[in-house]
Amino acid sequence: MKTSLAIPVEKTKKSKLSETDFSNLVFGKTISDHMFVADYKNGEWSDLRIEPYAPMEIHPANAALHYGQSIFEGMKAYKDAAGEVLIFRGDANWRRFNESAERMCMPELPEEVFMEGLVQLLDLDRDWVPTAHGASLYVRPFMFAMDNYIGVKPSESYRFMIFTCPVGNYYSKPVSVKVETTFTRSIEGGTGAAKTAGNYAASLYPALQAQKAGYDQLLWTDGKSHSKIEESGTMNVMFKIKGNIITAPVNTGTILKGITRDSVIQLAKDWGTPLEERFLTVSELQEALEAGILEEAFGTGTAATIAHIERINVNGKDYILPQTSENAFSKRILAELDGIKYGEVADPHSWIIKF
Ligand code: COI
Numbered sequence: 001m002k003t004s005l006a007i008p009v010e011k012t013k014k015s016k017l018s019e020t021d022f023s024n025l026v027f028g029k030t031i032s033d034h035m036f037v038a039d040y041k042n043g044e045w046s047d048l049r050i051e052p053y054a055p056m057e058i059h060p061a062n063a064a065l066h067y068g069q070s071i072f073e074g075m076k077a078y079k080d081a082a083g084e085v086l087i088f089r090g091d092a093n094w095r096r097f098n099e100s101a102e103r104m105c106m107p108e109l110p111e112e113v114f115m116e117g118l119v120q121l122l123d124l125d126r127d128w129v130p131t132a133h134g135a136s137l138y139v140r141p142f143m144f145a146m147d148n149y150i151g152v153k154p155s156e157s158y159r160f161m162i163f164t165c166p167v168g169n170y171y172s173k174p175v176s177v178k179v180e181t182t183f184t185r186s187i188e189g190g191t192g193a194a195k196t197a198g199n200y201a202a203s204l205y206p207a208l209q210a211q212k213a214g215y216d217q218l219l220w221t222d223g224k225s226h227s228k229i230e231e232s233g234t235m236n237v238m239f240k241i242k243g244n245i246i247t248a249p250v251n252t253g254t255i256l257k258g259i260t261r262d263s264v265i266q267l268a269k270d271w272g273t274p275l276e277e278r279f280l281t282v283s284e285l286q287e288a289l290e291a292g293i294l295e296e297a298f299g300t301g302t303a304a305t306i307a308h309i310e311r312i313n314v315n316g317k318d319y320i321l322p323q324t325s326e327n328a329f330s331k332r333i334l335a336e337l338d339g340i341k342y343g344e345v346a347d348p349h350s351w352i353i354k355f
Contacts, residue, residue, distance in 0.1 A: 035162060
């Protein structure tokens with residue numbers, strides 16, 4: 001990708017690269033050398049810069065700390081055999097970022113600022129992009145309020161930043177989930193579709209209860225009737241029943257519009273695999289588990305990629321899913337997505353930017 005914005009760069013005096021163990025990456029713990037920063041003041045984005053990753057000064061009255069005007073994205077970059085860096089569907093992340101911004105009364109971020117900041121940061125830190133299969137550079141763009149004012153109103157100033165982390169798998173093994181029918185993640189008219197900090201904060205307590213009971217994550221149900229499966233904590237979910245893939249629709253404003261979800265739907269269409277975007281009810285799920293016709297269940301997300309589900313608790317009863325065979329849809333889709341992301345198979349939908 002050709003870049004045209006002249007972004008000033010201050011390079012780190014002490015790279016952490018040589019002290020990083022790329023064979024032992026814990027998700028989100030290691031942060032690369034540099035970060036991209038842009039500030040929004042007086043109605044415009046300015047002062048774009050790349051600087052060493054470092055703590056920053058925040059005023060105790062910072063509005064984001066008090067009222068949560070804070071949004072983020074998650075995306076990943078890969079390296080191919082020739083050493084080129086590949087970014088997967090960055091334009092889709094930029095669009096979703098601005099949808100979150102609109103919902104949270106935050107300013108729109110121009111595509112140029114998002115993409116050029118991203119590409120120039122990744123180009124500078126390209127040695128941080130892992131080469132091993134399964135590993136990648138997780139990219140975290142985010143924006144938060146910068147006004148120092150504790151009245152409740154949209155901030156007038158904001159900061160946009162990107163930093164990156166070399167990562168391995170988010171889930172190192174198949175996951176166990178519990179259908180949640182007491183707590184609510186999201187409700188129509190709420191902020192469920194926005195990638196905003198508060199959604200994750202509100203999910204922590206119920207998720208912790210599930211973890212204490214031995215599950216990795218929750219399967220959230222709709223906030224009104226708790227009868228329809230919506231999504232999992234860090235991913236969208238898909239079920240395969242009698243050859244048919246079923247995943248919740250994302251037009252209710254309650255569910256994150258997953259980019260991995262969208263990619264799986266597109267590939268399923270390309271392959272002619274039947275896939276329905278409709279709500280699976282909790283009773284349908286339980287009936288399918290009782291009848292032994294739930295063939296596969298998996299989460300889709302940027303961090304988690306394709307996460308196989310091995311155990312589901314519904315209405316207090318645990319069900320163990322059959323082992324996924326090599327030919328399972330979720331295994332084939334993971335292999336195809338990985339092939340595209342590492343530049344090993346054709347990219348028919350132009351999802352990759354390479355540099
Ligand atoms: C992602 O999949 O990128 C996410 O944002 C999930 C999580 C790590 C918060």
